[in-house]
Amino acid sequence: MHCASCANIIEKTLKKMDGVHSVEVNYGTERAKLSFDEEKTNHHHLSKQIEPLGYSLVAPTAESMGMSENEHAGHLGLNQSKQEKMVELKSMRNKVISVIPIAIISVFIMSWDILAQFSLITEMSVFWVEFFHHLLPILATYTLFVVGKPYLLGFYRFLRYGKANMDTLIGIGTSVAFLYSFAVTAFEESLRPFINVEATYYDVTIIVIAFIAFGKYLEARSKIKTGDAIEKLLNLQAKTALVMRDNKEIEIPISQVAHGDLIIVKPAGKIPVDGVLVSGSSYVDESMVTGEPMPVSKKEGDGVVSGTLNTNGSFVFKATKVGSETMLARIIQMVEDAQGSKAPIQALADKISSIFVPVVLVISALSLLSWLIIGTQYIGFSQALSLGLVSFVGILVIACPCALGLATPTAIIVGVGKGAGEGILIKDARTLEKLGKVNVVVVDKTGTLTNGKPELVSIQNFSDKTEDELISLLASLEKNSEHPIAHAVVSRASEKGINLVSVEGFEAIKGKGVSGIIQGVKYYAGNIKLIQELSLSFDTELFEKETSEGKTPIVVAVTEKVIGVVMVADSIKSEAVEAVKNLHKLNIKVVMLTGDDKNTAKFIAEQVGIDDIVAEVLPEDKLNKIKELQLQGKIVAMAGDGVNDAPALAQADVGIAMATGTDVAIESAGITLLNGDISKLVKAINLSKMTMRGIKQNLFWAFIYNIVGIPLAAGLFYPIFGWLLNPVFAGFAMAMSSVSVVGNSLRLKTKKL
Ligand code: ADP
Ligand code: MG
DSSP: OHHHHHHHHHHHHHHHHHTTTEEEETTTTTEEEEEOOTOOOOOHHHHHHHGGGGGOOOOOOOOOOOOOOHHHHHHTTTHHHHHHHHHHHHHHHHHHHHHHHHHHHHHHHHHHHHHTTSSSSSOHHHHHHHHHHHHHHHHHHIIIIIHHHHHHHHHHOOOHHHHOOHHHHHHHHHHHHHHHHHHHTTHHHHHHHSSSSOOOOHHHHHHHHHHHHHHHHHHHHHHHHHHHHHHHHHSSOOOOEEEETTTTTEHHHHHHHOTTEEEEEETOOOOOSSEEEEEEEEEOOHHHHHOSSOEEEEEOOOEEEOOOEEOEEEEEEEEEEGGGSSSSHHHHHHHHHHHOOOOTTHHHHHHHHHHHHHHHHHHHHHHHHIIIIIIIIHHHHHHHHHHHHHHHHHHHTTTHHHHHHHHHHHHHHHHHHHHHHHTOOOOHHHHHHTTTTEEEEEEEEEIIBBOOOOOOEEEEEEEOHHHHHHHHHHHHHHHTTTSSSHHHHHHHHTTTTTTOOOEEEEEEEEEEEEEEETEEEEEEEEOOOHHHHHHHHTTTTHHHHHHHTOEEEOOOOOOOEEEEEEEOOOHHHTHHHHHHHOOOOOOOOEEOOSSSOOOHHHHHHHHHHEEEOSOOOOOOHHHHHHHHHHHHOEEEEEOOSSSTHHHHHHHEEEEEEETTOOOGGGSSSSSSEEEEEEEHHHHHHHHHHHHHHHHHHHHHHHHHHHHHHHHHHHTTTHHHHHHOOHHHHHHHHHHHHHHHHHHHHHGGGSSSO
């Protein structure tokens, strides 16, 4: 895609079509995302509509399941476009190289002329004047028709279909300079009485095209670099897997790995798909996915994810997720989607660049007219025509909205990519934009501030059963629950070799606990709310001392009475304290929201240094608390473990899911912190701020250069200071503006979060 206004025109054209629901065209990624009614229109028909604009729609190939790296990249449309981009880049480079000597000759003649005008050097000898007089038209012809072909086509499409884009501006500018000069050369003698036939503008055509071609080449080269985060992720994917088939180890392409395959991982081998370890043990370097540098211990039953690297042990695992289901594939897809999404801040730039081209065409025509009408009265027709032409071409060349179109997407692409490298997955540009503005962070306790791996610490038994029998009952119930505290009970039972019994009618009571029937008796296990609901009398003093030390009670009851209390304790994440401190430094208030006991919550909050707690809440109250904060005008980020916090995550301005291990709730939140490390939240906020700062700088420079450039090129300052922007400098400025915008976005890559 050649320019930002192309993106706009394509978007508008497609939007107008019957049956098209939505279109989003992104200049940064050069992609269109569209949804349409297949009964009313089709891909082919839509493609036809944008052909006059010089584009066509290419649909990504249908989703295939097991994929090799290449197939995968192809599936995501990356390989192909990257290869195509490299080919295009090469042809751009060749053209730039071919035009360099021509540009040098033009600059040489031009400088000689200027220096001679100021009598700094002698005029060129007649022979050379004559020589260049004949050479320049030939060189300009080559430059315009070969190197400048895209711009000529832009001009052609404008004449034929009335659609203008940035290429059109350059096309009109350079062709007018060329045609005028050509007419002068051809009819020199007949025109001599009317105009200054010494003044031709072949050099303008040549140098402007040379600069712009060079700028476009640099821009394209840097644009490829902005997207290399995806490439890095793709390179993580192993190409083959060593599997057990018929008791033999064979190496097969990754695309042939099926669910349930037993995969052997040798020392220093890559893990090819997602799965669960069945034998052996090792440490696995997961830094490429989670951003966490320490290798993670893996033993039987632990999950492994594709793209990570085994250290020196060896093990066998069972494939549970293959092809596009793997975590890596989903990460890649998500990064790609996010990079292609539009940030709200871009809306203004889009609006401006969509009206920019026609407005500039009008301004340039008005400027030429003013020179002819007003200028002629003061400096004579011949001179006014020369200056008018110069301003006409200058305006068209400098006013390209290219930098404007690149300002936001390039920064977003780099920002999202950088996040992915740190284990911060960002769903879309909107989220990235919002995150930096957050002033309240609400965090869930279990699994977010604490490790979410509580252990059973004490048992109080009020029943006639033995302690082991009580554990057996409780563990049997909890086996069906997903809650982290349920795991504490189940794992204690399995450690002690306690048998579990069968449970009928299991029920999870949201925010309170669980219930189920064992041998005809209904049992309940949960918090004090649950006990109150059952209208059982119970003295909370029995566990107050322990809750004030941060432990969580599970009260076990039958319909008539409480039969025991089990306490579980969860350790605080080591990074949580530091993370909260850093959030405070950013002037962000931290609120803890938990369904857990008040005293337990208070203890943890004090340990971590949290400002405000809301305890013993039901999931829907979590949602209401977020709403309440939002009504107070706060911009709220909610960090939770992504499952029972889902409604609150969705309500928050920015939902942040802690995805620990392979259980990634990637879809549930705007941001996913891959290793569940809350301190990454601070980094994510910094990333957002940096990216937005980059975008604002980009937009500022893109605007300012047009605001200053256009009046200067129009010659507004000519009557006062004698300033008129030479189109050659306009070409230079225009080329550099895009390059500097992309360069500024790339700078983000090297910044520390
Ligand atoms: P949170 O994630 O903040 O703990 P939940 O809504 O998941 O919030 O749970 C609220 C409370 O309900 C828990 O703190 C716990 O006391 C009780 N609870 C939930 N599930 C269970 C369970 N399976 N067994 C015992 N208690 C539970
Ligand atoms: Mg929770």
